Amino acid sequence: MVFSLENRFSNRKDTSEEIAFQEELEYFPIPLSASDSNLTTSFVDTWQGSRTYGGDRTHEGCDIITSLDVPGVYPVVSISDGIVEKLGWLELGGYRVGIRTDSGLYLYYAHLESYAPDLKEGDRITAGECIGFVGDTGYGEEGTTGQFVTHLHMGFYVPETDGDVAINPYPYLVELQKTQLKYKYQEP
Numbered sequence: 001m002v003f004s005l006e007n008r009f010s011n012r013k014d015t016s017e018e019i020a021f022q023e024e025l026e027y028f029p030i031p032l033s034a035s036d037s038n039l040t041t042s043f044v045d046t047w048q049g050s051r052t053y054g055g056d057r058t059h060e061g062c063d064i065i066t067s068l069d070v071p072g073v074y075p076v077v078s079i080s081d082g083i084v085e086k087l088g089w090l091e092l093g094g095y096r097v098g099i100r101t102d103s104g105l106y107l108y109y110a111h112l113e114s115y116a117p118d119l120k121e122g123d124r125i126t127a128g129e130c131i132g133f134v135g136d137t138g139y140g141e142e143g144t145t146g147q148f149v150t151h152l153h154m155g156f157y158v159p160e161t162d163g164d165v166a167i168n169p170y171p172y173l174v175e176l177q178k179t180q181l182k183y184k185y186q187e188p
């Protein structure tokens with residue numbers, strides 16, 4: 001993906017890493033349903049919004065809300081090629097998948113209902129490949145559900161010398177909506 005607008009991120013200057021990963025991002029993470037046009041998604045810019053679970057903090061990502069608030073219906077696809085670096089439970093993120101792109105961007109998909117069958121750490125993933133299903137897991141011990149509406153939390157982390165630094169996924173997701181795949185959903 002190449003951005004057509006000149007610097008849309010006026011609060012940061014584009015580093016060479018950012019230019020590299022912009023080109024790696026290919027698909028919106030939740031495809032449209034090929035059979036049911038009522039299954040839609042929506043998202044707004046909630047970057048740095050207030051969150052209180054686990055202590056006061058700010059929101060390090062973008063939440064994509066599904067119109068049908070039922071876990072396990074909407075598939076999640078990888079937005080880029082990469083390697084599955086992390087897979088498993090996190091207290092905040094629930095069942096999550098972390099994928100590292102070739103340029104080093106870390107893509108964090110959280111609150112999944114389940115993973116794609118046989119997905120494991122170290123797997124090579126292609127953009128558009130299903131990695132799991134949107135859910136409502138997290139905010140507790142392993143298996144906790146129902147603490148919030150069904151949604152996908154997406155985080156983007158850029159590698160810096162002292163570790164990965166979160167950036168706002170929102171403008172990238174807006175662009176990626178132009179390349180939303182269609183997928184044959186499971187029956188709700």
Ligand SMILES: [Zn+2]
Pocket residue numbers: 059061062063152153154
């Ligand atoms: Zn979130």
